[in-house]
Amino acid sequence: MYIERVFMLLWGILELYSNIAGARGGSASITDEIPFKINWPGAEFTLPTGALYKEDDFVIMTTTDKEKYKCLLPSLSNGDEDEEKEYAGPSPAALLEPLFKQSSCSYRIESYWTYEVCHGKHVRQYHEEKETGQKINVQEYYLGNMMKKTDSPLAGGAKSEKTEGGDTDKMESEKEVPTKNVEGQLTAYYPVDMGNGTPCVLKQNQPRGTSVLYVCHPEAKHEILSIAEVTTCEYEVVVLTPLLCGHPKYRFKSSPVNAIFCQAMSGSPLRPQSLSQLHKEQENLLKPPFSAVPDKEEETSPAKEELFSSTHKPLAVGGQAQIAVGTTHISRLTDEQLIKEFLSGSYCLHGGVGWWKYEFCYGRHVHQYHEDKEQGKSIVVVGSWTEDEHLEWAQKNVARSYQLREDGAQKVKVVSHFYGHGDVCDLTGKPRQVVVKLKCKESESPHAVTVYMLEPQTCQYILGVESPVICKILDTADGNGFLSIPS
Numbered sequence: 001m002y003i004e005r006v007f008m009l010l011w012g013i014l015e016l017y018s019n020i021a022g023a024r025g026g027s028a029s030i031t032d033e034i035p036f037k038i039n040w041p042g043a044e045f046t047l048p049t050g051a052l053y054k055e056d057d058f059v060i061m062t063t064t065d066k067e068k069y070k071c072l073l074p075s076l077s078n079g080d081e082d083e084e085k086e087y088a089g090p091s092p093a094a095l096l097e098p099l100f101k102q103s104s105c106s107y108r109i110e111s112y113w114t115y116e117v118c119h120g121k122h123v124r125q126y127h128e129e130k131e132t133g134q135k136i137n138v139q140e141y142y143l144g145n146m147m148k149k150t151d152s153p154l155a156g157g158a159k160s161e162k163t164e165g166g167d168t169d170k171m172e173s174e175k176e177v178p179t180k181n182v183e184g185q186l187t188a189y190y191p192v193d194m195g196n197g198t199p200c201v202l203k204q205n206q207p208r209g210t211s212v213l214y215v216c217h218p219e220a221k222h223e224i225l226s227i228a229e230v231t232t233c234e235y236e237v238v239v240l241t242p243l244l245c246g247h248p249k250y251r252f253k254s255s256p257v258n259a260i261f262c263q264a265m266s267g268s269p270l271r272p273q274s275l276s277q278l279h280k281e282q283e284n285l286l287k288p289p290f291s292a293v294p295d296k297e298e299e300t301s302p303a304k305e306e307l308f309s310s311t312h313k314p315l316a317v318g319g320q321a322q323i324a325v326g327t328t329h330i331s332r333l334t335d336e337q338l339i340k341e342f343l344s345g346s347y348c349l350h351g352g353v354g355w356w357k358y359e360f361c362y363g364r365h366v367h368q369y370h371e372d373k374e375q376g377k378s379i380v381v382v383g384s385w386t387e388d389e390h391l392e393w394a395q396k397n398v399a400r401s402y403q404l405r406e407d408g409a410q411k412v413k414v415v416s417h418f419y420g421h422g423d424v425c426d427l428t429g430k431p432r433q434v435v436v437k438l439k440c441k442e443s444e445s446p447h448a449v450t451v452y453m454l455e456p457q458t459c460q461y462i463l464g465v466e467s468p469v470i471c472k473i474l475d476t477a478d479g480n481g482f483l484s485i486p487s
Contacts, residue, residue, distance in 0.1 A: 038071075038260045040271035045263060053261075061262065063272050068265040074258045087248050092190045095243045096214060099222060106239060108224040109453055110356060112427070115227050117237055121146055123194055123210045129458060143235045144194030144210030177249045182215060182225070182238060188250045189213040189238070200233035210235040216244040216251055226355065339473055339485055349465060351451025358382075358451050358463065362483075366419050366434050366463055368453070382453075382461055383419025383434040391480060393418035397435075399481030412474040414439050415481045425459030434461040438483075440474050441466035 058072045100120035108115040116124040126140035177188045190213070197208030213236065215225070220240035230236045244250040264270050341347035348361040352368075359367040366382040393399075403413040415438045422432030441450065449467035456462060476484045 036258050036260055038262055041261055041263060042270060043263070045261065060265075063274070065273060067268040067272050069262040069268065069272075070265055071260055071262040073260060089246060092214075092244055092247050092250060095246050096190065096241070099241065099243060104222065106222050106224050108227060109455060112455075112458070114455075115224060115237075117212060117224055117239060119212075119222070119239075120192075123197075123212065123235070123237060141198040141208065143197050143208050144212075145196045146194055147196065180213065180238075185252070187215055187252065189215045190244060190250065197233075202232050206233070208233045208235070210237055212237045212239060214239050214241050214244055216241070216247075218242050218245050336485075338469060342469070343473070343483060343485065349449050349451055349467075351449065352453065356453075358453055360436065360451060360463060360465055366422075366436060366461075380432070381421075381423045382432050382463070383422045383436075385417075385419050386421065389420050390418045394480045400477045400479060412477050415474060415477045415483065417481055422459075427458050430459070432459045432461065434463050436463045436465060438470050438474070439464065439466045440468070440471035442468060442471070 053072055053074055057075075058070050061069045061071050063069075103118070103121070105116055105118040107117075113125050113127055116122075116126065118124075122145045123143040124140055125143055126138055129137045129139075178191065179186050179188050181187070182189075192212045192214065193209070194212065195207055195209040197210065199205040200208050215238055217240040220242055222239060222241050225238040225240050226236075227238075228236050262271075269276070338347065342349075342362055345361045345364040348359050348364075350357060350359050352358040355370055356368050357370070359365075359369060363385050365384045368380040368382050370378045372378070390399075397416070397418075399416050400412060401414045401416075402410045417436045417438070418433070419436060420431060420433045422434065424430065425432050449465065449469070452464045454462040454464070472486060473483050476486055
């Protein structure tokens with residue numbers, strides 16, 4: 001019952017505040033985009049300085065228990081508005097122009113199809129198979145081509161800056177920027193439409209079409225985050241690029257928290273009794289049922305705790321995450337601890353972009369998985385480790401390859417392992433299998449790891465794993481590619 005009372009009180013404050021904001025000419029709707037925090041200060045309270053609060057800007061709220069509070073309301077703050085108004089730099093179209101001039105393409109590999117986005121040219125979906133005699137059979141569909149009615153994919157963009165007085169560019173800067181929910185975050189995007197794709201049988205041979213949505217991500221390299229068929233033969237592609245981050249309207253906006261101060265009036269407690277009771281119950285729920293004394297000090301060390309919090313997390317598009325797309329940061333354990341955990345198979349590496357993610361546990365398995373809030377986790381076993389099968393594979397293939405240093409000495413470049421007995425492939429009727437290629441990759445971050453998947457033949461994969469940590473153990477590889485802890 002008291003929970004309902006708390007919600008009624010909080011909702012009443014926000015609803016009344018919404019009405020006041022509407023009367024002032026502001027937004028009268030309550031949305032998740034504008035966060036509020038209700039504080040319960042005591043009698044000795046000084047109003048925060050600045051233009052956010054006015055002494056006569058308050059409401060009197062009464063709880064169902066007849067407790068009264070005077071609640072000071074803020075003016076909605078938006079820390080990015082001033083920067084956006086003052087911005088006089090290149091338009092989003094002009095910022096993206098180098099990507100289109102480079103004639104570069106981005107790829108996304110899924111279990112069967114490969115998707116190709118050649119920026120400013122086309123979007124293609126294809127599958128390649130090698131037939132007898134090494135002949136390559138290609139099955140492909142063009143999901144969209146750049147419209148022929150314009151010379152540039154950035155119609156009204158880069159060219160607009162060349163118009164006299166910059167009128168066209170000014171009009172573009174005043175347009176409302178479209179947004180989309182990307183990875184759970186409302187994100188601004190710049191759309192480029194492509195049509196004239198391969199005719200669609202399901203739509204009376206009308207051409208396929210695609211909207212390519214470019215989204216700011218400061219550490220991205222123009223990767224394809226997602227591809228979806230939004231309606232029959234109409235597609236939507238989200239591409240992450242750092243180029244748009246130069247424009248304030250396309251950056252990730254962290255909404256400022258708007259504080260509401262509610263002071264208790266005479267005869268009322270500091271904060272509502274029902275709210276205090278709710279907090280007590282929450283604290284009791286969070287308390288462990290018993291307090292165990294650890295046997296070893298190392299089990300409660302920060303390094304050990306990192307191990308459980310270092311799994312790959314969903315990409316925060318445009319946010320301040322310290323990872324690039326397709327790359328995750330593994331635990332900051334000491335090198336020796338990390339290598340031991342990795343080689344034992346108890347520390348798994350995660351990576352991948354978009355729908356499918358990949359999990360590699362050394363000496364155990366390679367999984368491809370997708371996590372859904374409603375349906376749970378879907379897992380495809382790409383390959384499982386068997387030492388005898390790897391040894392048989394290593395007799396016919398190169399498990400350890402070298403490169404020459406400048407001083408003429410040999411250094412292990414790549415170690416390859418075979419994982420078989422994956423889930424049966426619907427297209428071939430045979431178990432999936434994967435060759436894992438472990439490669440040294442120097443990086444500014446010693447704990448970064450990049451994981452990517454290729455499918456050169458149907459349900460036969462190559463998993464690339466690159467990390468500075470691997471550099472430390474590659475030279476321990478024997479002729480069969482088995483790794484060990486460096487001495």
